[in-house]
Amino acid sequence: MIPQEPGRTRAWILHPDLTREDTRHAPEYALAEAVSLAHALPGLDVVGQGIVRLAKPVPATLFGSGKIEELRAQFAEAEVELVLVDGPVTPVQQRNLEKKWKVKLLDRTGLILEIFSDRARTREGVLQVEMAALSYQRTRLVRAWTHLERQRGGLGFVGGPGETQIEADRRAIDEQLVRLRRQLDRVVRTRELHRAARAKVPFPIVALVGYTNAGKSTLFNRLTGADVLAKDMLFATLDPTMRRVKLPDGPEVILSDTVGFISDLPTQLVAAFRATLEEVLEADVVLHVRDISHPETREQAADVEDILADLGLSEDVPVLEVWNKIDLLPETDRAILSGRASREDGTLALSAVTGEGLDVLLEEIATRLGGTRQRTELHLPYEAGRKRAWLYEQGVVQGERRDEDELVLDVLWTPAQAARFERM
Template sequence: MKETEAHVTPAWVLHPDITSDRSRRAAQPALAEAVALAAALPGLEVVGSTVVRLPKPQPRALFGTGKIAELDALFKAQDVELVLVDGPVTPVQQRNLEKAWGVKVLDRTGLILEIFSDRAATREGVLQVEMAALSYQRTRLVRAWTHLERQRGGLGFVGGPGETQIEADRRAIDDQLVRLRRQLDKVVKTRGLHRAARAKVPYPIVALVGYTNAGKSTLFNRLTGADVMVKDMLFATLDPTMRAVKLPDGPEVILSDTVGFISDLPTELVAAFRATLEEVLAADLILHVRDISHSATEEQAKDVRDILNSLGVTNTTPLLEVWNKIDAMDIEAREAAQTRADRDDAVYATSALTGDGLEALLEAVSQILEGDRRVEVIHLGFDEGRKRAWLFQKELVEEETQGETGYSLRVRWSAQEARQFEALK
């Protein structure tokens, strides 16, 4: 007897192109990204997508009655069970659209929460997703779920049939948020202790940031030999991953792979995932990984810079741009990108997949972290064994002689390593 196959939910993606919004994104790339977001969620099959142009959102149901009727016919013809709206949808609009179409409706925030809840692996990630989802649900305690919920069994975290938060009142949600915050505080405190322990070593932190699906995890894996999930999909990495890496002819560093950024990141998630991005704030160097082959690479780069600014990352932290995926470009575009990168000391054209350009990038990382190395002779007493061991561990000692009162060591080091040495107790 064959096992029953898991139900696949036919979904349709809508991108409202609001013409009165001067800051709106180009419609077709935005729709393509929304489709890619939907494709990142298991159990969904995107059967179609549409850009809907409208002068301004209608307060009652987002779209006008004529467009709602037109879309209703389309959805019924395609047996659509879920409509994903690439933008904000108010609780009232969501309720009215679900009533008009007889399907479940998720807005951009709801979809991203679904993906995050599916991907969270660490205790911290799970807690942050739950808090973000509760904050989102608190604003929409509207009983608008249709018979569809019982049929499809729920997609995951947001609005599933066993989702007791949906039936709960705001007070119950607030109580749960308080409980989750306490748990998260403990987890964050533990991470803080780990960071403090690393600071005593101390290794420089190099943080990989970038738009989702820019190739950060592929680069991370190539540099560290780790096995971080790599897929051509949005938000393949959610929880932060860290590994120690010895740079060629350079220092040992801690490389941190972070959650991918995305335009219009829901405010609930910016707040909830601030702890996940704490490694970026503590970084000695940031590598902004860009998919330079993407048609919207400039817009994506601006979104990343805006989020870094909102997190409090200042210009005092060195930042290199890694123009990744040059292997995905044709020869002419690739040569043009390489030429542009060669003109800017802070830009490196690479392919994390093939390894092209990584040697030059790592040399630049070493140079920034170490600066110009200088030779000094220092004296240590016999009771300063810990400092002596640290120098040898870091491979900084060129020559050592022992005298009556201790050791004389000739070391070659950077200004940063000298400061780290002085900080040792």
């Protein structure tokens, strides 16, 4: 009998390596990321892992019968209780594999939902995760699912939040989704009021984005003196955090730390966290933080760029590429990369841990904020008092004159401020 710590679950990670041309990440790195995801969830002991090469998924069981039997023997010997499949698994495949292996099974989406459920702290984050979990569960209503009947508690294995159980029908789930959506609307309205209050303070917004575990929170803490959770762990930060920072010989800015991106982010979570990531769309400068020491740093950067494009980030917003973790590179590689970064416009090499290169980053942010301001002439009708007041609160009005039937304002502002004004 293998000794096991009470309250912990023995897990095995499988990465199905499908022979597809559109696969961006190498299977060994994809498996390593899946293992990191599992370690990010409290209560799991990863007792085994492996890559399963698949020319073509089997519709009923994903894997072939020979591989299923081989894995069943391994799981039985290791006393595995939970198998995590790093990829999509249909409800039918999940049910059949659970029967054959006598274990619980989670696919990639289910695992990420579990992590988000464990990490969400703000009311908005909790509601968004609950809605995403319910939307995911709604697609997986399959008869004979009996092991998920209990309510969520600890490792819920996407059993659904609150009183919803797996055998609840779609109507019951839809009713709960409507209730959660109403609650979320109230929370979002409150957040919009807070955002409107921040808009009255003429501070530009600088948003940190990047692949999960790229070091955004460490950089945020170093720049702001804050104490945001910064661990070598996927999704250490979930709820966005904002702090004020004084740039050297420049303006004060609001620095925003956001949830890390990841490849193949579940569609339910992209939709659920779109509102949270709207902070990025409001930014005057975006810092794309990359773990330059990671073997797949280019692939991770491409994933982040895809998500930013999906969010609709304006091409007018400057994006600075921050090559973080240069302290983890050999001396020769560090010198080469630092030289490359210095030659490429909008690219900086630094270490959030040691502080190397941070002064150059702050100077570049100040330069971008100054350089992006554009002068324009606005014509407003006299009844547009609210818009006029907002412009003065932002501190962008350089002069004003009154014509016979309108106000003419000389405005110096950033593209982000111009976009916010257009949306008013």
